[in-house]
Amino acid sequence: MSVEVTAVWQKIQGMANEFMVLLPNLVLALIVFAIFFFIARTLKRTVKKMTRSHRQARNLGLVLGRLAQGTTILAGLFIALSIVIPSIKAADLVQLLGISGVAIGFAFRDILQNFLAGILILLTEPFQIDDQIVFKDFEGTVEQIQTRATMIRTYDGRRIVIPNSELFTNSVTVNTAFNNRRLEHDIGIGYGDDIDTARELILEAMNETDGVLKNPASDAIVVELAGSTVNIRARWWVQPPRRADILDLQDRVLTNIKNKLIANGIDLPFPTQQILFHDQTEATDGDRTRQREGWSAGKGEVPKSHSISSAIRQLAESQSQRNGAKEGNRSSANHNPAQNDR
Template sequence: MYLLQASVTNHALQTVQKMVKSLYDHLPYLVAGLIVFLCFLIGANIAKRILVKIGERTRLDVTLACLLGRLASAGIVILGILVAAVIIFPTFKPVDLMAGLGLTSVAIGFAFKDILQNFFAGIFILWRKPFRIGDQINANGFEGTVEDLNIRSTHIRTYDGTVVVIPNGALYSRPVQVKTAYEHRRVMVSVGIGYLHSIEEARSRIQKILTENEGVENDPGPWIYVAELAPSSVNFNIYFWTGSDQATVLKVTDQVMTAIKRTLDEGGIDIPYPHQVVLFHDATGTRQDDIQRSAYLASLTGGNGGDGSG
């Protein structure tokens, strides 16, 4: 029993001695690897700061500049880890590691497809800047003001006070209407007048209203076109330019339409509503109203309108 314990102890001591000797032999490689990794770590921090500074000078989006800085820093750190691993463990081959990660990366790509799609779409949106925070847009059936734009999603505050979070993948792959892309926006409204009234007088009165309104732009000026000879009215399409934000559009449109109604009333110009005549008749033609109607039609055509066949 004593000899067995001594043998086990001796074997343990030999194992520890071999480990200490191996560590001592590899100590220079370990120190060199740590120094190299530290250099890469410092380089990654410097590269991140440089990219952020370049983004600020080139007016690149702050979020995108910080993201690019972090990605570059992470890439340099990973490269430093691989280089340090090769120095510390000479038998280590990064190629074998990459081959092992190949199938894993494919599985991860399928599992996180939507997340990666939103991520890359967010990068392209921040880079190309089709719209910015504060713009009013219409996207995916939602209209409002962009409140936040990050790598994963875009937050839109609608005009009724709710927040809609749209994934960047859906936003980048579908049409987006940017209402405030330019300083001014064109507005179209329709007004109808009766057939008995003068088109030129109505046009002149509407033109005066548009010219006197401070919210309506003079360049380009407003246009007033006869758009349709409708069954009950002569319809005008009125185009004018005003500020592009929704509040200005609603305010100026209200002012213009109110003033048009007032000036047409003052000029005695009627804004008619559709008229529809509905006639009821008995198929037998025996009711007094049907008999009178048949006689009236006959007098117009000069024939027999009793049954509509003559």
């Protein structure tokens, strides 16, 4: 029993002696690491201060500050380890870091992809904070651009988190990229209305609306001869192109256009349809090879055109004639009894 206690005590003494030998290096390593940690925090604060005055660079400064802090702390950790364990070479640490980096890269491929995409978005700035963007089925205002994802607030008060790799590799529409934006709306007038008059009225209505820019000028162009309307496209420019302002201005422009056209006798027709019977034709066509209602070319009399009212009238007349004929037959049979006896 005493032998075992002696062995344990000797091991403890050996560990204590090794610790005392290692203590100076350990203290020095802690001091070095603390210095690097302090430098890292100072770098982070300095980068944030440099970019604080620019709103669009706010997130970029935060990311660069974190990168600088992490890199500095990692370098301090390597130096501290080399002080505590002199047998560890800097090349060994770099090699270990490279192998670990490859393993981490495979394990967290999606995270690293989003991180790199976020850095590129912050550097290239295809859009900025407070911009209004459209991405696939989502539309809203950019709230934050983080290293992993971008957050947008939709117009109905919801938050959408979009991975940065998706934003970087797909098309994004930035509605607020420029100061001016053109809006348009199609207006249908009747075929009997004068197009030039309607165009002038539409231009007057747009120019009289507060908020519509004079330069670039508004315009109205004919874009389609539809089934029941002549469609004129009204186009006007607004500033600034925020969603709420656009909806408010569009409401006032379309209201003014409708009131102006109605007040000047311009028709705004509803969609209409024409129903043709299978035997309906035009008496003036004459040429049966050019009939449009389905009658094949051939000899014989060209059938007259029919309508629902004429068809009902003919049906009533024929029914009346049949009823009259039946009544006549009955009366003749009653007034000739001898014929009934035969």
